[in-house]
Amino acid sequence: xxxxxxxILPFLLSRQNPDGGWGYNSRVSWTExxxxxxxxxxxxxEHTDSFARGSRWLRALRRSDGGWAPEQAVEESTxxxxxxxxxxxxxxxxxxxxxxxxxxxxxxxxxxxxLGVKWEYGEGTVGWSWYPGTAAWAVPTAITVxxxxxxxxxxxxxxxxxxxxxxxxxxxxxxxPDGGWNHGASRALGxxxxxxxxxxxxxxxxxxxxxxxxIDRGIAAAKRHYExxxxxxxxxxxxxxxxxxxxxxxxxxxxxVACRDAxxxxxxxxxxxxxxxxxxxxxxxx
Amino acid sequence: MKAGLTRREAIAGTAAGIGLAACGRPRLNKPLxxxxxxxxYGEDLSEKVRSILRNHKVAVRGKRIVxxxxxxxxxxxxxxxxxxxxxxxxxxxxxSMGAASVEIAEGPGHRRNTLEMAEAAGYFGFIxxxxxxxxxxxxxxxSRVKLRxxxxxxxxxxxxxxxxGADLLVSMPxxxxxxxxxxxxxMKNFFGLVPGGVYGWPKNILHWAGIxxxxxxxxxxxxxxxxxxxxxxxxxxxxxxxGKPKAVGAIVAGADMVAVDATCCHVMGIDxxxxxxxxxxxxxxxxxxxxxxxxxxxIRAVRADFELIKQxxxxxxxx
Numbered sequence: 023x024x025x026x027x028x029x030i031l032p033f034l035l036s037r038q039n040p041d042g043g044w045g046y047n048s049r050v051s052w053t054e055x056x057x058x059x060x061x062x063x064x065x066x067x068e069h070t071d072s073f074a075r076g077s078r079w080l081r082a083l084r085r086s087d088g089g090w091a092p093e094q095a096v097e098e099s100t101x102x103x104x105x106x107x108x109x110x111x112x113x114x115x116x117x118x119x120x121x122x123x124x125x126x127x128x129x130x131x132x133x134x135x136x137l138g139v140k141w142e143y144g145e146g147t148v149g150w151s152w153y154p155g156t157a158a159w160a161v162p163t164a165i166t167v168x169x170x171x172x173x174x175x176x177x178x179x180x181x182x183x184x185x186x187x188x189x190x191x192x193x194x195x196x197x198x199p200d201g202g203w204n205h206g207a208s209r210a211l212g213x214x215x216x217x218x219x220x221x222x223x224x225x226x227x228x229x230x231x232x233x234x235x236x237i238d239r240g241i242a243a244a245k246r247h248y249e250x251x252x253x254x255x256x257x258x259x260x261x262x263x264x265x266x267x268x269x270x271x272x273x274x275x276x277x278x279v280a281c282r283d284a285x286x287x288x289x290x291x292x293x294x295x296x297x298x299x300x301x302x303x304x305x306x307x308x
Numbered sequence: 309m310k311a312g313l314t315r316r317e318a319i320a321g322t323a324a325g326i327g328l329a330a331c332g333r334p335r336l337n338k339p340l341x342x343x344x345x346x347x348x349y350g351e352d353l354s355e356k357v358r359s360i361l362r363n364h365k366v367a368v369r370g371k372r373i374v375x376x377x378x379x380x381x382x383x384x385x386x387x388x389x390x391x392x393x394x395x396x397x398x399x400x401x402x403x404s405m406g407a408a409s410v411e412i413a414e415g416p417g418h419r420r421n422t423l424e425m426a427e428a429a430g431y432f433g434f435i436x437x438x439x440x441x442x443x444x445x446x447x448x449x450x451s452r453v454k455l456r457x458x459x460x461x462x463x464x465x466x467x468x469x470x471x472x473g474a475d476l477l478v479s480m481p482x483x484x485x486x487x488x489x490x491x492x493x494x495m496k497n498f499f500g501l502v503p504g505g506v507y508g509w510p511k512n513i514l515h516w517a518g519i520x521x522x523x524x525x526x527x528x529x530x531x532x533x534x535x536x537x538x539x540x541x542x543x544x545x546x547x548x549x550x551g552k553p554k555a556v557g558a559i560v561a562g563a564d565m566v567a568v569d570a571t572c573c574h575v576m577g578i579d580x581x582x583x584x585x586x587x588x589x590x591x592x593x594x595x596x597x598x599x600x601x602x603x604x605x606x607i608r609a610v611r612a613d614f615e616l617i618k619q620x621x622x623x624x625x626x627x
Binding site for chain 2: 046047048050052054092093095096097100101124151152153155156157159161162204205210211213215218219220252253255256280282
């Protein structure tokens with residue numbers, strides 16, 4: 023569905039479910055689109071009834087372990103806890119600080135050492151997984167770093183600073199040879215892998231405020247992807263990242279990209295605001 | 309004799325029956341697998357698929373059919389994905405045989421922009437109303453499914469309602485080598501059913517729980533299935549993404565996915581009895597050629613040994 027730019031906010035609001043949340047493609051509410059919709063409404067200063075109902079839905083999904091599940095039918099807390107924190111649910115931080123990728127647990131490190139298993143990338147770094155009990159990957163690590171950066175504003179703790187540093191180290195270790203990032207595997211069986219637009223955007227955004235050759239290569243890769251990427255979420259993450267690093271991206275032209283659902287609309291609003299120097303993710307230094 | 313079989317297929321079937329009798333096994337227990345030659349994607353593939361469905365007496369009329377192609381990433385110089393012309397042919401074949409609906413569904417393992425990948429891979433261009441037919445399984449609504457007698461470390465999985473609700477789930481993989489399990493075919497293709505919205509991109513939970521074991525578990529979790537393998541052009545070497553295109557010129561199909569994948573392995577020059585997930589899932593010795601009722605082209609007519617990476621050279625079929 024192609025929409026004129028002025029229609030994006032009403033489109034996003036029209037996709038809100040009766041229970042207050044937002045879904046991907048159906049009337050079932052999920053944490054990810056709800057959190058991004060709330061971030062978009064915050065960026066537009068739309069603290070309306072819609073925002074309040076969305077926040078209540080998100081709050082109600084908090085689990086007894088302190089984390090958030092992807093949707094009500096799922097009985098495990100996952101990476102979306104970081105999105106909930108970004109959308110204002112600060113008490114998810116404790117859950118995030120307890121989580122690491124499985125490969126960095128003591129048991130797994132001992133097992134790998136005994137078996138002589140070598141990783142092709144990210145050896146020894148500590149990031150976050152998509153799902154408990156699995157390995158760390160680029161996007162959940164980047165989103166969690168962004169969430170902790172947000173919360174550090176309201177009181178820096180040593181544990182938070184340490185995990186942010188570790189997370190950023192893990193992200194830098196997974197950069198692809200082309201300078202960008204993919205899902206988190208820069209090499210497979212000795213063969214170099216290429217970066218993706220959306221993951222390059224998310225990771226580079228999480229590295230805002232940093233300088234150096236790896237960041238310069240990342241910015242160059244993000245610019246290349248931004249020229250070619252037609253997917254609205256990919257372009258939006260890239261716009262957010264480039265804005266955060268002071269590289270002004272060109273506005274996203276509606277019609278050149280297709281806005282299909284609430285996630286698209288929320289991301290587009292966040293990108294538009296970032297291009298107007300109102301970046302919802304990079305308000306603080308790491 | 310089954311209605312719709314060609315004379316050649318009937319002869320092959322009779323010969324297989326004699327072979328079975330000699331082995332003391334009842335012929336009716338042998339799963340049927342078709343090999344159909346197709347030199348290129350420009351051929352009338354819908355008639356070939358219709359012929360397969362007739363030969364296998366697939367109940368189509370009034371059914372909700374969900375086609376599950378393999379859509380991973382797009383590289384114009386490679387052969388990563390199931391070709392959209394074969395998927396379009398399957399849509400046409402099932403529709404013409406009276407299916408109530410024919411949907412297409414996939415949940416790529418690494419990329420989130422599924423529709424843009426599908427567009428780059430030609431799905432929008434070759435398949436009428438593609439977007440209306442398509443469900444991104446990564447963000448589909450889910451239900452928790454308890455795994456029966458799981459082989460993996462998992463007791464249950466959240467699975468997408470679109471796939472769970474299908475009367476017939478048709479696995480349409482690309483015939484490819486795979487750098488972790490040797491070959492990726494109709495059974496491994498079911499990894500794409502596991503929702504990224506719950507488990508992430510990649511679906512790493514399957515790796516930690518045991519890849520061959522999870523392949524067997526997913527196969528068991530979707531019992532109403534059929535397989536149509538795109539072996540017109542496959543992928544050899546460092547598959548499933550970084551390998552090289554391999555022209556085979558064949559479609560391999562059947563209702564018994566273990567038998568279909570084992571037959572594909574024979575075509576690829578891989579010994580299916582050495583492929584761990586096939587051994588885990590087989591229930592009637594399907595990894596042995598003699599235990600499969602193979603119709604259409606004989607394996608030797610389409611056999612094209614796939615280049616194997618060093619880690620999987622031990623899978624090479626002898627002879």
